[in-house]
């Protein structure tokens with residue numbers, strides 16, 4: 001069982017307990033545990049298999065540790081089974097709808113027998129909600145709108161979650177006999193921030209054996225189709241996975257076709273037709289004047305592009321957003337990749353809400369081959385995260401000094417994720433800002449300001465001469481929270497004017513800036529930085545998701561600050577030195 005499913009199960013337990021009216025602390029314990037699991041950089045299953053003590057994880061005590069182990073080992077949770085004897089498990093879906101809390105879910109269940117989103121939809125259409133006390137026209141409208149959203153969102157999976165589901169499946173399938181090629185196509189291969197269904201493509205001389213193994217995947221709860229060359233399974237998480245087994249001569253064409261996007265494919269097909277070619281998932285065919293067609297390629301993906309006179313285009317760019325024109329003109333970007341990354345400039349530690357120490361984070365970065373990292377714990381305003389006031393910040397600096405002596409090969413920068421206060425001032429006195437090597441600023445409060453007020457607030461913060469990086473600039477959480485209202489162009493223009501780098505935050509639920517906005521930033525001349533915002537050693541691995549979005553944004557290494565070698569980074573960090581003294585920064589960074 002993967003982390004995503006474990007977290008969902010724990011959330012479901014919390015929902016059901018809450019609907020039952022259980023003790024709030026008990027409910028919160030399950031929610032916290034769900035959050036711990038879903039923000040963990042590695043599979044719980046791996047920890048259980050390695051015999052690691054789960055109680056070292058935040059919010060995981062004796063009981064939860066046992067539950068996690070049970071889930072990993074059996075795929076079930078006795079506790080949830082027992083709760084479901086009292087209330088239908090699908091009842092927990094209802095609380096995902098805005099305007100329905102646990103009490104209302106209980107009421108809807110007891111009075112109208114509503115126990116799922118589908119039942120809620122029916123009751124809404126039949127006008128039944130209006131018969132309940134407390135459900136006025138306004139509140140019903142709110143429920144209807146939110147239900148529309150929840151349904152439209154459907155089941156999309158954050159890229160990192162999809163990764164955790166698809167990778168073990170690929171590994172499992174590679175052990176089938178005679179698998180010559182195997183790849184996941186679709187939005188997964190294009191590294192979109194969320195993924196719907198997953199399409200796998202394979203070549204094998206023994207398709208039946210591969211298909212048999214596929215349909216017997218232990219994490220599959222349902223086999224929806226199983227032909228000789230095509231099958232569909234549904235994983236426990238609800239993820240649908242298609243497998244197509246192809247003849248070698250068509251593999252490349254199919255890979256191109258199923259990778260998409262649709263808009264990109266339409267354009268490529270059109271270019272083909274202009275040249276008298278038919279391009280489909282079966283191959284590239286020359287149309288004959290007399291009718292019929294002759295295969296001229298399709299074994300390799302490059303065949304498709306070559307047929308229309310183009311070089312191979314990286315999957316992340318295939319959105320028909322100018323990549324075909326750029327390929328034709330020979331101006332495709334040399335996309336940044338993980339190997340270009342030299343360090344991480346947003347990392348939290350136990351000094352605020354991180355799980356691991358400065359030293360542990362530094363050692364982990366050294367192991368990753370990084371040249372530097374910035375320790376950027378929260379400032380005091382973020383009290384829930386244990387933000388640092390100047391006195392504690394100075395204590396942290398003493399610790400950093402010690403770690404610098406012990407951990408060699410990786411440069412540890414003194415940084416802070418400083419809160420942008422409501423009026424755009426920063427949550428740390430100037431004398432301390434000046435003594436930091438890296439100043440990251442971010443909004444964590446007052447998200448509901450008007451668009452103008454929010455824009456002014458952020459722009460004002462960027463005008464502070466100490467600021468280097470604007471973190472998670474829109475504040476969105478994928479599938480959970482919309483960006484706050486802000487004139488992002490005005491923010492990006494201010495960042496460009498001040499040479500403040502803007503972040504692509506690699507946390508799987510943030511990916512903020514998004515691909516589209518990061519590309520916009522680049523067009524406006526803004527420097528970007530890809531940070532993990534890691535709150536534990538494991539989360540340093542999230543860099544891959546930030547890099548993926550950077551690639552989708554057409555970024556090259558030169559656009560990204562943390563591809564700089566340490567000397568060049570230091571020069572950039574000291575870029576305003578002549579305009580304004582930052583002596584401590586230079587000293588501390590050396």
Ligand SMILES: [Zn+2]
Pocket residue numbers: 417442444471472
């Ligand atoms: Zn933050």
